[in-house]
Amino acid sequence: MTDIAHIVSRYGIAGYPGQLSGNTYAFPVPEGDLVSVIENLKGIHGLPLKTVAATDERETHGTFRIYYVFGIPKEGIFLVPYLNVDKYTQVFPSLTPLYHEFSAYEKEIKSFFGLLPAGHPDAKRVILHSETFPKNLYPLLKDFAWDSKTTLSEEEREWPEFQTYAGEGxxxxxxxxxxxxxxxxxxxxxxxxxxxxxxxxxxLGYVHKGTEKLFEHLPMEDKLKLSERISGDSSFHHALAWSQAVETLAGVTVSEKARILRVVYAELERLANHFNDLAFIMLDTGFSFGGSHGTRIRERILQWNEKLSGSRFLRGVVMPGGVTKDISTETIDELQNDLDVIEKDFSEVIEVAEETVSVLNRLKTTGILDRDVAEDHGALGVAARAVGLGLDARADYPYAEYQNIQFSVPTEETGDVYARYRIRVREAHQSFRILHQALTMALHAEGPLALELPSLPADSQAVGIVEGFRGDIVYFVKTDQQGKITRVKVRDTSFINWTVFPYIVSRDVIPDFPLINKSFNLSYTGNDL
Incomplete structure (x- = not known):
């Protein structure tokens, strides 16, 4: 059980009374204290920022609110200082001059809520393109109808301006x-x-779909389907993050069997994507052998996904309360045997690649991400681990049954394409290790596949966090005074990692860009929402 009094004392926030809700401790902070509170949590105590979520609570609390979500690794609790933003002035102090990591969130809040981050050095609009959407359109305001249609005349269209370099050549x-x-x-x-x-x-922004607005209006069963379609290659992990947030709100702990099966499906999704990324990294060096065999091995995993769940992308297998698909003892034995064959096959392909000088020459020292840039921007997942930052939600915020499974979090130091390539290779081997443990545990796991959820509590919030194949995925879910979900803030890994892209190409030539791009393999739709 969470000893919230001890946590409040340890992190020096006893002067800000708050409320424990789900897995969050949320407390209001006066505008004048915001910088010092953030500096205390992030600068002094080193707590990682997981997401920033704005809400339109004018109808219920007479104000806008901005929630700053900080994780406490290993403790299953998130500290959430929040700021009430005046509904008339609609201005809040920017934290970007303090930490660059807040920049993308503040731009997003300005774009979707119309709130102005005072002091932001470049608070330009994002996602909502000025040649497509009206200037004063703020779709996450509660008085904006989700099915509104917008049009612009030619005179109203504003085409983007890009920063240009001048000079000879x-x-x-x-x-x-x-x-x-x-x-x-x-x-x-x-x-x-x-x-x-x-x-x-x-x-970016070309595939903006109004996802967060749809979460406000769709029925619960369709919210789950929506989460599966935010980023198709991460269907299971997005649905799992959503499900965990809702379960936390409802105060429900799923059965041991469901937790273990979630690990199995999660690692299969991770393997399929790592194999695909490795294949295309090798293909972009001109190494067709690696590209062909990587995609062939990925297909083996996708076929297993379909056999186990009926979906190659594991859709429809997870739900709030548990999972929908069990795995029989005979199928577990068959899968474990095939995983041994697949891992051997994979290792042989990588061994050939590692002995191919033309591949290594393209991968090493290309697309270097400096560690200080990664830290300044809050880089996540593969990109962070490739510069020595051992961040992994499976270890830092254990969910499903990861706390009872042995695995390591691989890191590299050089930050180049080769480092990101090696992280994926090493993580694939860890996924095999995790799968064998989870499948063995599943043979003796007990409990129902799924539990029915009670009504959600009123005026509450919870966080769902998982480690997708790119990095961690976070869902901040909030209910209104009737217990209905009123806000879902989705933060995909790509929303953060796209911000480091301008910093990684200045030492490279243009033919290297496809290779650098693939080594990150960021999601456009996960960013654009």
Whole structure:
């Protein structure tokens, strides 16, 4: 049981009375104290910022609110200082001058709520393109109808301006938003000197779908389906983060059997994506052998996904309260045997790649992310672990049954494409290790596959966090005074890791960009929501 009094005392926030709700301790902070409270939690105590969520609570509390969610690793509790923002002035103090990690969140809040982050050095609109959406459109306000249709006249359209470099021999290369492949749209503006990339400015938002607005209005069963479709390659992990947040709100702990099966499905999704990423990294070096065999091995996992759940992308297998699919003893034995074969196959492919000089020459010293940039921006997942930051929600905020499973969190130090490649290789081996343990545990696990959830408590919030194959995924879920879900803030890994992109190309040439891009493999739709 959480000793909240001890936690409040330890982190020096006893002067701010709050409320324990779900797995959060939320407490109001006066505007004048915000900087000192954030500096205390993040700067002095080193707590990681997991997300920032704005809410329109004018109808219930007469104000807007901004919730700053900090995790306490290993303790299963999140400290959430929140700021009441005046509904008339609609201004709040920017924390970006203190920590750059807040920048993307504050831009998002301005874009979707119209609240102004005073002191932000570049509070430009994001996601909602000025040539498509009206200037004063703020879709996450409660008085904005979810099914509204917006139009712009030609006179109202404002086309984007990009920062330009000047000088002899400097030119620009625009890439996208439509690309030569079956991938999502995004625009990249390169400033070039010969083949050397001087600067990259990405522009995203082309697949904005109004996801967070839809969460406010869809029935509960459709909210689950929506979570599965936020980023298709992470269907299971997004649905799991959503389910865990709702379960925490409801005060429900799922059965041992459901927790173990969640681990199995999660690691299968991770393996499929790591194999795919490794395949395309090798393919982008011109190493067709690695690309072909990587995708072949991925297909083996996707076929297992379909056999176990009926879906190659594991949709419909997790739900608030548990899971929908069991795995028989015979199937467990068959899967464990095949995993041994797949791991051996995978190891042989990687061994050949590691002995191929042309591959290593392309991967090493390419696309270097400096550790200080990663820390300043709050980089997550593979990108963070490739610079030595051992961040992993499975270990830091154990969920499902990970606390009872032995595994390690691999890190590298060089921060280049090769480091991100090696992280995926090593994590794949850890996934095999986890799967064998979880499948053995599943043979003797007890309890129902799923539990029925009670009504959700009023005016409460909870956090769901999981470690997807890119990095951690966070859901902040809040209810209104009737216990209905009124706000779902989704933070995909890609929302954070896209912010480091302009910093990783200045030492590289343009032919390296596809390789660098693939080594991150960020989600456009996970960012655009």
């Amino acid at each position: 400097v030119y620009e290369i625009p890439v996208g938003p439509v690309h030569a492949g079956i991938i999502e749209p995004g625009h990249f503006r390169f400033s070039m000197l010969g083949e050397e990339m001087l600067r990259l400015e990405p522009r």
